[in-house]
Amino acid sequence: MRSASAALALFFAATILLFSLSAPRFASASTVENLMSGFSFVAILAMGQAFPILVRGIDLSIGAIVGLVGMIVFDLSLILHVPGYLILPLALFAGALAGALNGVLVVHLRLQPFIATLATLAAYRGLTYAISGRQLVPGLTTTPIRDPWLTGIETYFDVGRWLGLSRLVNMPWVPLSFVIMLAVFAVLQVLLTSTRFGRDIYATGGNHEAARLAGIRVNGVIITAYALAGLCAAIAALIMVARFTTATEALGAGMELTAIAAAVIGGVSLAGGVGAMFGPALGAFLLGAILIGLTLQGVPQFVQQIITGAILLAAVGYDRLLSVRRQRRLSAPSTAAT
Amino acid sequence: MQEEKTNDRRNFLKTIALGSAAVAGAGAGMFSAPGDRPIAVGMPRARAEGTRYKTAFIQWQPHTVPAAWSKGIEEVLGPQQIVDYELLDGQNKVEVQVSLVETLISQGASVIFLQPIDSVALAPSIAKAKRAGISVITLNIDATEPHASHVEMNHYYGAMDIAKAMGDAMGGKGKVAILNAPPGIIIRDQRTNGFVDGLKKHHPDIQVVADQVADWDRKKAQDVLNTILAANPDLGGVYGVNDSMALGAVDVAKEKGLLGKIAIFGNDGETAALESIEAGELTGTQYTDVYQQGRLAAAAATVLATGGVEAGAFAQQSRLLMPYVIATKANVGSIQPSQRW
Numbered sequence: 001m002r003s004a005s006a007a008l009a010l011f012f013a014a015t016i017l018l019f020s021l022s023a024p025r026f027a028s029a030s031t032v033e034n035l036m037s038g039f040s041f042v043a044i045l046a047m048g049q050a051f052p053i054l055v056r057g058i059d060l061s062i063g064a065i066v067g068l069v070g071m072i073v074f075d076l077s078l079i080l081h082v083p084g085y086l087i088l089p090l091a092l093f094a095g096a097l098a099g100a101l102n103g104v105l106v107v108h109l110r111l112q113p114f115i116a117t118l119a120t121l122a123a124y125r126g127l128t129y130a131i132s133g134r135q136l137v138p139g140l141t142t143t144p145i146r147d148p149w150l151t152g153i154e155t156y157f158d159v160g161r162w163l164g165l166s167r168l169v170n171m172p173w174v175p176l177s178f179v180i181m182l183a184v185f186a187v188l189q190v191l192l193t194s195t196r197f198g199r200d201i202y203a204t205g206g207n208h209e210a211a212r213l214a215g216i217r218v219n220g221v222i223i224t225a226y227a228l229a230g231l232c233a234a235i236a237a238l239i240m241v242a243r244f245t246t247a248t249e250a251l252g253a254g255m256e257l258t259a260i261a262a263a264v265i266g267g268v269s270l271a272g273g274v275g276a277m278f279g280p281a282l283g284a285f286l287l288g289a290i291l292i293g294l295t296l297q298g299v300p301q302f303v304q305q306i307i308t309g310a311i312l313l314a315a316v317g318y319d320r321l322l323s324v325r326r327q328r329r330l331s332a333p334s335t336a337a338t
Numbered sequence: 339m340q341e342e343k344t345n346d347r348r349n350f351l352k353t354i355a356l357g358s359a360a361v362a363g364a365g366a367g368m369f370s371a372p373g374d375r376p377i378a379v380g381m382p383r384a385r386a387e388g389t390r391y392k393t394a395f396i397q398w399q400p401h402t403v404p405a406a407w408s409k410g411i412e413e414v415l416g417p418q419q420i421v422d423y424e425l426l427d428g429q430n431k432v433e434v435q436v437s438l439v440e441t442l443i444s445q446g447a448s449v450i451f452l453q454p455i456d457s458v459a460l461a462p463s464i465a466k467a468k469r470a471g472i473s474v475i476t477l478n479i480d481a482t483e484p485h486a487s488h489v490e491m492n493h494y495y496g497a498m499d500i501a502k503a504m505g506d507a508m509g510g511k512g513k514v515a516i517l518n519a520p521p522g523i524i525i526r527d528q529r530t531n532g533f534v535d536g537l538k539k540h541h542p543d544i545q546v547v548a549d550q551v552a553d554w555d556r557k558k559a560q561d562v563l564n565t566i567l568a569a570n571p572d573l574g575g576v577y578g579v580n581d582s583m584a585l586g587a588v589d590v591a592k593e594k595g596l597l598g599k600i601a602i603f604g605n606d607g608e609t610a611a612l613e614s615i616e617a618g619e620l621t622g623t624q625y626t627d628v629y630q631q632g633r634l635a636a637a638a639a640t641v642l643a644t645g646g647v648e649a650g651a652f653a654q655q656s657r658l659l660m661p662y663v664i665a666t667k668a669n670v671g672s673i674q675p676s677q678r679w
Contacts, residue, residue: 132521142457142458244459296445
C-alpha cells in the first residue's frame with residue numbers, strides 16, 4: 001500500500017475513533033448503515049472521477065451526467081413504460097456515451113479538460129431540463145417510479161444474521177448500493193493494476209508524449225478514461241433514482257466537486273499518473289463520516305463545510321509533499337552517478 | 339376611512355381566530371384517527387427522568403420563509419426546556435435532505451420538521467422515519483408518503499383570491515403574465531392553478547399571455563419580465579408566484595415608469611413585500627403569518643413527542659391550511675410589526 005493510502009486509512013480510523021468517543025450515537029449500527037447507503041454512490045463517482053485525473057484531466061460534468069441519466073431513466077420508466085431490465089443497460093450506455101463525448105472534445109478539439117467539461121456540464125444540465133418528463137407530463141411530479149428492477153437497487157441485506165453475528169452485536173444491514181460499490185471497486189482496481197489498459201493509463205498520465213512515443217494509443221486511452229467516469233456517473237444515478245424513487249432536474253448538482261475532493265483526498269494526484277481506486281472510495285466515506293459525525297455533534301453546517309475545505313487543503317498539501325519527495329528520490333541516484 | 343380600517347382589522351383578526359379553530363379541529367382529527375389499532379393518548383413514553391426530546395427542522399435552503407418558521411418553532415419549543423431543537427440546511431439537494439433525515443433517525447429524534455425539496459424523493463425517507471417511530475411534520479410542501487401532519491400556506495385558495503383582487507384592480511379586463519417557479523414542485527402547481535381558476539371564475543375576460551419560469555428569484559424575474567414586456571407592451575397585470583419574483587417585477591415597472599399602470603401581486607407576504615405595498619409600489623400579496631405557522635407545527639410536535647403517540651398510529655395524515663389575507667394598501671397597516679417576518 002502506498003504511503004498516501006496508509007496515511008488516509010489511518011486518518012479515517014482516527015476520525016471514526018474520535019467521533020465514536022465524542023459524538024452521541026455515532027458508534028452505532030444505524031450510522032454505519034447510513035454511511036454505506038448515503039455515500040456508496042459518492043464513492044463510485046469519486047472512483048470514476050479518478051480516471052480523467054489520472055490522465056491529467058478533470059471531469060466537471062459528472063454531476064450533470066448523473067442528472068441527465070436520472071432523467072432518462074425517469075422518462076423511459078414513467079412516460080414510455082420501458083421495462084427496468086432494458087432501462088438499466090440503456091442508462092449505463094447513455095452515461096458512458098456522455099463521458100466519451102467529453103473525451104472526444106478533449107482529444108480531438110484539443111480543449112482544456114476544465115473548459116470542455118465545464119461546457120458539457122451546462123449542456124447536459126440543459127438537456128436534462130429539456131427532456132424532463134416532470135415538465136412534459138405535469139402529473140408525473142408526484143408519481144414515484146415503481147419498477148422493481150430499478151427500485152430493487154435500494155435493497156438491504158441482513159448480513160449480520162447470515163453470519164450469525166447479530167446475536168452478539170447489533171449489526172448494520174448492508175445496502176445493495178454498497179455491494180455495487182465494492183464490485184465497481186474490484187473491477188476498476190483490477191483494470192488499473194493488472195491489464196495493459198491500466199499500464200497505459202498511468203503511462204499517459206505520467207507523460208503524454210513519452211507514452212505516445214512508446215506506442216500507446218493515447219487518444220483512445222483518454223477517451224476511455226472519460227467514458228469510465230461517465231459510466232460510473234450512470235451507476236451512481238441509478239442508485240440515487242432507486243433511493244429517491246424519482247429523478248429531479250437538479251439531481252447530482254454540485255456532486256462533481258465532492259467527487260473531485262474525495263479523489264484528491266484519496267491520493268489521486270492532480271498532476272496525473274498517480275493514484276488508485278482505494279483512496280477515492282475511502283475519501284468519499286471519510287467525507288461522509290465527517291458530515292454525519294459533525295451533524296450528530298450539532299456542529300452547524302457552514303462549519304462542516306469549512307472543515308471539509310481544510311481537509312481538502314491538507315490532502316493537496318500532503319500530495320505535494322509526497323511528489324516533491326518522489327522527485328528527490330528519482331533525481332538522487334542520477335546525481336550520485338555523475 | 340377610520341371605520342373601514344377597523345373593519346379590515348376586525349376581518350383580519352377574524353381570519354386568525356378562524357385559523358385557531360381550524361388548528362383545534364386538526365388537532366382533534368389528529369388524535370381521533372379512525373384506525374384499527376387503539377392509540378394510547380397521554381401515556382408518557384417510558385423515558386428516564388430528565389430525558390430531552392430531540393427535534394430538528396430540515397429546510398430546503400436558506401430563505402425568509404423557513405427562517406420565520408424556525409423562529410416560530412423555537413418560540414414554542416424553547417421555553418419547554420425538555421425539547422432540543424436545531425435547524426438543518428438541505429442545501430437545495432435531495433440527497434442532503436435524505437441523508438439528514440437518516441442521521442436524525444439514528445440519533446433517535448422524536449419529531450422531524452421537513453420542508454421537502456421534492457414530494458416523491460423524500461417519501462422513502464419519511465417511510466423509514468415512520469418505521470423508526472418518528473413523527474414527520476411537513477411544512478408547505480406535502481410528501482406522497484402519508485405522515486403525521488402537514489401544515490401549509492393556503493396555496494390554492496389564496497391564489498384564487500389573488501386572481502380576484504388583481505382582476506378587480508385591472509377593471510376586469512386585460513392581459514396578465516405569471517412569473518413562475520421551476521416545475522416539479524407541488525406548490526407551483528397549486529399557486530398557478532389557483533390563480534388561473536380564480537381568473538376563470540371571477541374575471542373570465544382576463545387573459546394569461548405569458549407563464550414563464552423565473553426561479554423564485556428577484557433578479558431572474560427582472561430579466562424574464564423585460565422579455566415578456568417586449569412581446570406584450572400592453573400588459574395589465576403580473577403575478578409573481580413568490581414575493582421575490584413580484585418585487586423583481588416592481589423593479590422593472592419602476593424603471594419603465596409603469597408603476598400604477600400594471601397591477602403586480604406576489605405571494606407569501608414577507609416584510610419587504612408589505613413595505614413595498616405601503617410605499618405604493620407592489621399592488622398586493624397573499625400574507626400568511628409564517629411565525630404562527632411554525633408555532634402551530636411546533637405545538638403539534640410537542641404533543642407528538644411527549645404524548646406517547648406513535649408515528650405509525652395515524653390512519654390519516656392531518657392537514658392544516660393556514661389562514662391568510664390578501665394584503666393591499668387598504669389593509670396592510672393592520673398587519674402588526676410582531677406578525678411581520
